[in-house]
Amino acid sequence: MSIWSRISEAVAALAKGESLATVFDRLRTPPERSVAFTIAVIALSAKMAKADGLVKRSEVAAFREVFHIPPEAEAGAARVFNLARQDVAGYEEYARRIRSMFGDRTDVLCDLMEGLFHIAMADGRYHPNEDAFLAKVAEIFELGDTRFRALRTRYVPEADPDPYSVLGVAPDTPLDDIRKAWRGLVRDSHPDRMIARGLPEEAVKMSEKRLVAINRAWEEISGRSAA
Known part of the structure; x- marks a missing residue:
């Protein structure tokens, strides 16, 4: 059914x-x-x-x-x-x-x-x-x-585009811990995981926008560290 x-x-x-x-x-x-x-x-x-x-x-x-x-x-x-x-x-x-x-x-x-x-x-x-x-x-x-700010930052253009807020971490968090947070968010955004936690298949489309924001935030933070 x-x-x-x-x-x-x-x-x-x-x-x-x-x-x-x-x-x-x-x-x-x-x-x-x-x-x-x-x-x-x-x-x-x-x-x-x-x-x-x-x-x-x-x-x-x-x-x-x-x-x-x-x-x-x-x-x-x-x-x-x-x-x-x-x-x-x-x-x-x-x-x-x-x-x-x-x-x-x-x-x-x-x-x-x-x-x-x-x-x-x-x-x-x-x-x-x-x-x-x-x-x-x-x-x-x-x-x-923290989670609410992360969600709002991902979706609302005029919200503070702080990459740390997107990943739900503080700016003074060690880079290795930020990397772990980023990887955890990427894993949680996988369609199989979303379906496993009870979402209908149609709803996993939301993961596409989420992943774009998450990866963009990590690229910006890691780029700052490398500079």
């Missing part, structure tokens, strides 16, 4: 009156976790769309870059989006449910944050309300300021 077929089943439960929170609670283990990841991105994207006032075509297109939605599944994805947007529960409650669902899997939560950053930047503008939204979600996910 494809991921979108399983998502359709979740949508059917929503149509019967179950809340998204209840559906999340059932999607705690593989393979259902990949369904939960996709629904989480859709749901938080819907909440984030309210942050800057409206849903833009570019944001919808950006979601399609992260997740390839077959024509027969478009209605289901749209239903999840609209249910989340209309739900009286605030985005903080969604984020807490997702945090509880993935437990201490901060790697998966970082993957989810990357998807949200990708969608937030789809229109070429990083709205202050989007920044506040994403900062709060990262806080609820317990990712820490």
Whole structure:
């Protein structure tokens, strides 16, 4: 059964009156976790769309870059989006449910944050309300300021383009330790690793942008040391 077929089943439960929170609670283990990841991105994207006032075509297109939605599944994805947007529960409650669902899997939560950053930047503008939204979600996910800054630096052009922030290290970190951090990030960005931690295959496209930023940061830092 494809991921979108399983998502359709979740949508059917929503149509019967179950809340998204209840559906999340059932999607705690593989393979259902990949369904939960996709629904989480859709749901938080819907909440984030309210942050800057409206849903833009570019944001919808950006979601399609992260997740390839077959024509027969478009209605289901749209239903999840609209249910989340209309739900009286605030985005903080969604984020807490997702945090509880993935437990201490901060790697998966970082993957989810990357998807949200990708969608937030789809229109070429990083709205202050989007920044506040994403900062709060990262806080609820317990990712820490360092990881949040690293994500923002990778995706937001006007953010401080500090290569150390991209790799999540301090400027005074020994070069050998920075190299280890860089290699660890490269390993974690491998598609096989991303799929192993529960991401649907469609979402591994995010690793391409991540790797570009990570490798560029390492090249800049190692180049400074060699100069």
